[in-house]
Amino acid sequence: MHAPALSDQVARKAPGKLTIFASYFCGAGKRHAMLEAARAAKREGQDVVIGLLSFDAWPSDPPLAEDFETVHCKTVAQDGHTESELDLDACIKRRPQLILIEDLSHTNIDGSRHRKRCQDIEELLKAGIDVYTTLDVQHIESIQDTVFSILGFSTSERIPDHVFDRASRVEFIDIEPERLQQRLLEQKKVQLLSRYSLSQLSALRELALRRCADRVALYTQSGQNGTGYRSHEHILVCLSSSPSNEKIIRTAARMASAFKCELTALFVETKDFQWMSPPDKERLRANIHLAQQLGASVETVYGDDVAYQISEFSHLSGVTKIVLGRSGFPSRPWFHKASLTDRLIDLTPELDIHIIPDNGMNHLLSTRYRETVHLPSLSLLDLFKSAVILVSTTLIGFLFYELGFTDANIIALYLLGVLLVSVSTKSSICSFFAAVFSVLTFNFCFTNPRFSLHVYESGYPVTFLVMFLVSLLTGSLASKLKSHAKRSAQVAWRTKLLFETNQTLQKARTQEEILSVTAKQLLKMFQRDIIVYRIQQEKLTASEIFLMDDTASTDRYTSEKEREVAQWVVTNNKRAGAGTETFSDSRCTYLSVRKGDQVYAVVGIATSDNPLDSFETSVLLSVLGECALALESQKNLEEKEAAAVLAKNEQLRANLLRSISHDLRTPLTSISGNASNLLSNGDLFDDKTKKQMYTDIYDDAMWLINLVENLLSVSRLEEGRMNLHMSTELVDEVVAEALRHINRKSVEYHLHVQNSDEYLLAQIDAKLIVQVLINIIDNAIKYTPPGSDITIEWNRKGDFIYISVADNGPGIPDQAKPHVFEMFYTVSNQIVDSRRSMGLGLALCKSIVNAHGGEITVTDHLPHGSVFTFSVPAGEVELHE
Template sequence: METSAQVGRGERRRKGSLTIFAGYFSGTGKTYRMLEAAGRAVRAGEDVAVGLLSCSQWPQTQILADGFETLPLKAFSEAGKTVYELDVDACLKRGPRLLLIDELSHENAGGSRHRKRCQDIEELLQAGIDIYTTLDVQHIESIQDTVSEILGAPAEERIPDRVFDQAARVEFVDCEPEDLRERLIRQDRTDLLSEYSQPKLSALRELALRRCADRTALDTQKSRGGERYRTREHVLVCLSAAPSNERVIRTAARMADAFRCGFTALFVETKNFQSIPQPDRNRLRANLRLAQQLGASVETVYGDDVAYQIAEFSRLSGVTKIVLGRGETSNRILFWKPSLTERLVELTPELDIHIIPDTGTARRFASHYKKELYAPAVPLLDLLKSTLLLVLSTLVGLIFYYLGLSEANIITVYILGVMLTSIFTKSAVCSFLNSVVGVLAFNFFFTEPRFSLHIYASDYMVTFLVMFLASLLTGSLAAKLKSLAKHSAQLAWRTKLLFETNQELQKAGTQDEILSVTARQLLKIFQRDIVTYRSDQGQLDAPKIFPVDDAFSESKYSAASEHQAAQWVLTNNKRAGAGTETFSDACCTYLAVRTAEQVYGVIGVAASGEEMDSFEGGLLLSILGECALAMENQKNLEEKEAAAVLAKNEQLRANLLRSISHDLRTPLTSISGNASNLLSNGDMFDAKTKHQMYVDIYDDAMWLINLVENLLSVSRLEGGQMNLHLSTELIGEVVAEALRHINRRSAEHHLHIQSGDEYLLAQMDAHLIVQVIINIVDNAIKYTPPGSDIEISWERQGRFAALSVADNGPGIPDSAKPRVFDMFYSASNRIADSRRSMGLGLALCKSIITAHGGEITVADHAPHGTVFTFTIPIEEVELHE
C-alpha cells in the first residue's frame, strides 16, 4: 500500500490548484473557514498537512488547527530575533495532497529562497501540491492607489494580480464591519482597530467585494469558452522615472483587466537617459518591474522624439488606448514646443488617450527635473573642445577678413564651428553656448566699429538673428544625427553579434559545444564571468565556468547554494539569483535555456553590482533563444540518427528472422523427412535411393553448418571480437584446400585454376581466406547454370596478391552490384535455389578481407558473367646465399 508521500510524488506531474480564502480585514474568519474546508477534505480521504498557520492569538482557530499534521518550519535570524518561515524543501519532501499555508501576501525573512510567500506557493503548485491559503484583498498590487486613499498609505506586503486572478477558486469570507468590531473586542484584539474606523472598514470591504467581482467576471468569461482577451482593445502605458508613474501603471492595469485586453508598457530611451541621476534610474527599474508584475509586456524603443516613438509603436502594435501621466503645466510662450499630450493627440487622433493627473510628489519631481534639465552638468573636456573650436573659427574668420572675403563666408565658418561642436561634444549646452558666443564674436571682430559690441548699421540685427538661428538649428540637427548614428551603430552591433552567434552555433556538433559557444559570446558581450549547466534527465551536470580573467574564485560559483539556485531555474523554468526575488543572495543571475516548456540547460551571468539595462537584457534573451533553438535542433538530429540506427537494426532483425523462418525450414524439413522415411520404411528403399537420401541429408546438414558459421563469423567480425591468426601461406595451397570443401554441386560445373605465380606468398589467416574462397565459388555455382565454367586465378599487384573468381553465367545487373556485399541482400535469379539466398556469404567475405587490410570488388566478365576479385598483403621472402 502506498504512503501519502508516495501518492503525492506520484501525482507530481500535474500542477496543483490554488484556493484562496479572502477577506477585507484580520478577524473575518479566513483561517477558520480554511481549516473547516481542510477538515472536510480529510474526511473525504485526502492527505492534508499544515505548512504554516498564524492563529496562535485566536483560541478557537488554534484548537481546530491542532487536529492536523504540522510540518516543521525554517528558522531565520533577523534584527536580532529568530523568525520562522515556511520550509519549502520540507513540504516538497513530505508531498501531501493538500497543504495549508496562511498569509499569502507575507514577505519572507532575509536569506529565504524567495522574497515573497506567494513565490513559495507557486513552486509548491508546480510540484503538484494543492494549496489552501488566506489573503486580505487590500494586499493586491493593482488597487494600491485606492488602498492608499483609504488608509493613508499603501500596503507594505503585496502580491501580483495574476496570483489572485489565476487561482482555481476564491472564497470571500465576509463579515459586516459592526460584527467585526464586536468580534475583535470580544477576542481582546482592539489593537487591530486602533487606526481603523468603521468608515474605513466599510470602504475596504467595498473594495474587496469589487475586486472579487472583477475576478468572478473573468471566470465567467473563461467558462463560456471565449478567449480571455479581445484583440480589438490594447492598452499602452508609458513608463518614466516619475514617482507618480506607479499610479499610472496601476490605472492602466485595471483598465486592461476591465477590458480583458492586451497590456503593454513602453519606455522611450532618449539620448539623455545615460545622464539621469541614479535614484531616478532605480525608480524607473522599479516601475518596469511593477508593470511586469501586473501582466504587462515591457518594450523599449529609442529616439529623442518621444511622442513620435509612442505614436509609431502604437500604430505598428495595434494599440487602441494610451495611458500616461500629466506633468506640471506651465504658461505657453511664443515658439514654445507643444507638450507630450498635445503631440500625441496630433499624431494619433484615432486613439483614446487617458491622462492620469500627477500628485504633489510628482510635481515636485517635475520641478526638480526641470532644474536639472536647464542646468545640466557640462564636462570640462567638452567646454575645452567648444572653446577651441570657437577660437579656431575666429582665427579662420580673421584670415578671411584680411583676404577681403565677404561677411557671409565668415558667418559660414562660425556655423561650421557650431556643427563641429555638436559632433565632438556630448552636451547640447556647448552647441547653444557656441551659437551665442559666435554671434558676439562676429560682432566684436568683424562689424563696425570693430573690437566693440556696438553696431552702426541697423541691418546687422537681422544678420545676428539669422546667424544665431542657423547656428542653433545646425547644431541641433548635427546632435540628432549623432544620436541616430549611435543608436544605429548599437543596433548594427547587436545584429552582428546575433549573426555571429548563430554562425558559431551552427558549427557546434554537441550540446556541450553549443553551451560553450553561447558562454563565450556572453563573456565577450558582458565582460562578466559566465557559468553554464547542462540538463540531463531533469538534473544539472557539473558547472562549467568561463571567467573574464584568471583572478576568479571557482569555489564561489561551485557552491551548493549556487547549484541549488540553478536547479530551481531548471525545475521551475523561471529566472532566479542576483537581481531577482528568488535566491537573491546568489552570485549570478541564472536563466533557463529553453524553448516553450523544454529546458535544455541553465546559464548564469555574474552580478556586477548594477542591473542590466533594457538593451543588454534583450540581447541576453535573444542569444539564449538562439542557444535553445540550436540545442533543440541538435537534440532532434541526435534523435533522428538514433531512430535511423534503430530502424536499421530492426530491418536487419526482420530480414534475419524472415530468412531463418524461410531458409532454415526447407532443409530441416528435408532432413527430418528423409530421416523419418529411413527409420520407418528403410526396408522399402533400394540401395541407390537410400544413398541419395543420405546425400541429401548430408548436403542439407552441411548447408546449415556453413550458415551458422557464417552468422557467427559475421557477428564476431562486425563486433570486433574475432582475432586474426596471421601466418605466411602459399596462395596455391590455400586455393587447393578451399576446393576440397566446395559444395558437391560443383561436379555440374567446370572448375579451372590458372596461376601467374605458383609460389606467391601472402600474409593471412588461412582458415578465414579458405572460407572467403568457398563462399565466392559457392555463390558462382548457385547463380550459374549447370555446365558453366568457373575460373580461379591469382597474381601479384604491387604489395598485394589479387585472387579472382570468374564465371561465364548470366552476370549481375549493374543496379545490384553496389549492394551485393550488403548483409541479407540476395539478387533475384531464377537459377538459384530460393532456400540458399540468405545473403550472408558475400557480406562475410567483405568483412574478412577488410580485416586483412585488403579490398574486394565485383565486375563484369567478358563476354558475359561475373568476376569477384579480392586482395591481401603479400609477404616478401629474403633469400640468403
C-alpha cells in the same frame, strides 16, 4: 541553503491546488476559516500539516491548530530580533498532501531563496502539494491605486494578480465593518482600530468584493482549462520614470483584463536617457518589472520624437487603445508646444487614447520628482575641448579680419566652431555656451567699436540674434545627428551579431558546439562573463566559463551556491539569480535554454554589479531562443538518424524472417521426410537409395549449418562484436583449406587453381577469409551450369594480395552488379524468394573484407561469366637470428 538538491528529489506529478481564504481586513476570521477547512480535510483522511502560522491574540485559533503536525520553521535574526520564516526545504521533504501557510503577500527576509512568500507557495504547488493560505485583498498589485485613494498610502507587501486569479479556489470571509470594529475592540487592538475609520473599512470591503467578483467573472469566461477568449483589442501603455507611471500601468492592466486582450508596455528611449539620474533609472526599472508582473510584454523603441514613435509602433503592432498619464509639470505659454496627447490624436485619429489622472499621487511626489531631475553633466574634458575650439576659432577670426575678409566669413567661421563643439563633446550644454560665446566674442572683437559690447550700426542686434539662433540650431542638430548615429551604430552592431549568431548556430553540429557558439556571441554582445551548464538527465554537468579577462579567477562563479541557483533553474524552468526575486544575492542571472518544457542548458550572465536593461534582456532572450531552436534541431536530427537506423534494422529483420520462413522450410522438410522414410521403410530401400537419402540429409544439414554460421557472422560484424585474430598466413594454404569445405557438387565442375610463382603471405584472420572463399566458390557453383570452369588465382600488387574467383557461366547483368553485395539480394529474384538463395553470402564477404581493410568487386569474365576479386593486406615474415 541546499534547496535545489532537495527540489531535484521532487517526483514528477500533477501540480498542487491553491486555496485562498481572503478578506478585506485583518480580524475578519480568515485564519479561523482556514483551520476549520483543514480540520474537515483531515477528517476525510488527508495528510495535513502547518507550514507557518502566527497566533497573535486571536484566542479561538490556537486550539484548532493543535490537531495538526507543524513542520519545522526557520528562525532568523533580523535587525536585532528573530523572525520565523517558512522552511521550504523541510516542507518539500515532508511532502504532505495539504499544508497551511499564513499571509500569502508576506515579503521574506534577506537571504531567503525567494523574495516573496507567494513564490515559496508556487514551488510547493509545483511539487504537487496542496496549499491553504490567507490574504487581505488590498495587497493585490493592480488595485494599489484605489487602496492609495482610500487609505492615503499603499501597502509595501503585494502579490501579482495572476497568483490570485489562478488560484483553484478563493473563499471570501465577509464581515460587516461595524462587527469588525467590535471584534477588534474585544481583542484590545485599539491602536489598529484607531488608524482606520468606518468609511475606510467599508470602502475596502467594497473594493475586495468587487475584485473577487472580477475573479469569478474571469474564471467563468476562461473555463476550467483556463483558455479564455481573447478579443481583437490590443492595449498599449507607455512607460516612463515618472512616480505616477505605476498607476497608469495598473489601470492599463485592469483594462486588458476586462477586455481579455493583449497588453504591451512601450518605452521610448530618447537622447536624454543617458542623462537620466540613478533614482530615475531605478524607478524606470521598477515600472518595467511591474508591467511584466502584470502580464505585459515590454518593448523598447528609439527616437527623440516620442509621439511619432508611439504612433508608428501602434500602427505596426495593431494597437487599438493607448493609455497615457497626465503630465505633472505646469505648461509654459511662452514656450508653447503641442502636448504628447495632442500630437498622438493628430497622428493616430483612429485609436482610442485614454488619459489617466493621478488623483493626487503625482502632487505628493512631484516635488521630490523634480528634485531628482538630473541635468546633463559637464565634464572638464568637454570644457577643455570647447575652449580649445572657440579660442582657435577666435584666433583664425583675427587672421581673417587682418586679411580684410568680410563679417559674413567670420560669422561662418564661428558657426563652424559651434558645429565642431557639438560633434566633439558629449554634453548639450557645451553647444549652448558655444553659441553664446560666439555671439559675444564676435561683438566684442570684430564689430565697431572693437573690444566693446556696444555697436554703432542698428542692424547688428538682428545679426547677433540670427547668429545666436543659427548657432544654437546647428549645434542642436549636430548633437542629435551624433546621438542618432551612435544609436544606429549600436543597433546595427547588435543586429549584425544576431544574424551572425543565427548563421553560426546553423553550422554547428553538436550540442557542445552550439552552446559554445552561443556563449561566445553573448560574451561579444554584452561584454560580461558567461557561464554555461549542459544538462544530462535533468542534472547539471561541469560548467564552462567564458571570461572577459582570461587571467581573472573563476572561483566566484564555481561556488556551490551559484551551482545551486543553476540547478534550481533546471528544476523549475524559471530564471533566477541577480536581478530576480529568487536567489537575488547571487552573482549571475541564470536563464534556461528551453523549448517548451524541455530544458537543454542553463546560461548565466554576470549582472550583480550592473543589471541588464529591457533591450539587453530582449536581445538575450532572442539569442537563447535561437540557441534552443538549434539544440532542438540537433536533437531532432539525432532522433531522425536513430529512427532511420531502427527502420533499417527492422527491414533487415523482416527480410530475414521472411527468408528463413520460406527457405528453411524446404531443407527441413527434406531432412524430416528422408529421416521418416528411413525409420519407417528402411528395410525396403536398397543400399544405393539409402546412400542417396543419407547424402541429401547431410547436404541439407550442412546448408543449414552454413546458413546459421553466415547469420551469426553477419550479426557480429554489423554490431561490431567480431574480433579479428590476425596472423601471417600462406595464401596457398588458405585456398586449399577453403577447397576442402566447398559444396559436394563441386565434383560436377572443373576447378582450376593457378598458383603464383612465389609464396605469398597475407596478414589476415584465416578462418574468416576461408569463409569468404567458400561463399564465393559456392556462389559460382550455384549460379553456373554443371561442367563449367571455375578458376582461382592470386597475385600481389603493392601492399595487397588480390584473390579472384572466375567462372564462365551466364554472368551477372550490369544493373545487378551494384546490388550483389547487399543483404538478401539475389540476381534471379532481387528480393530472395526461392530455396537456398538467401543473399547472405556475398554480403558477409563484403563485411569481412572491409574489416580487413580491403575491397571486393565483381566484373565480367570475357566472353561470358563473372570474376569476383577481393584484396587483403600482404604480410611479411620477420627472421630473428
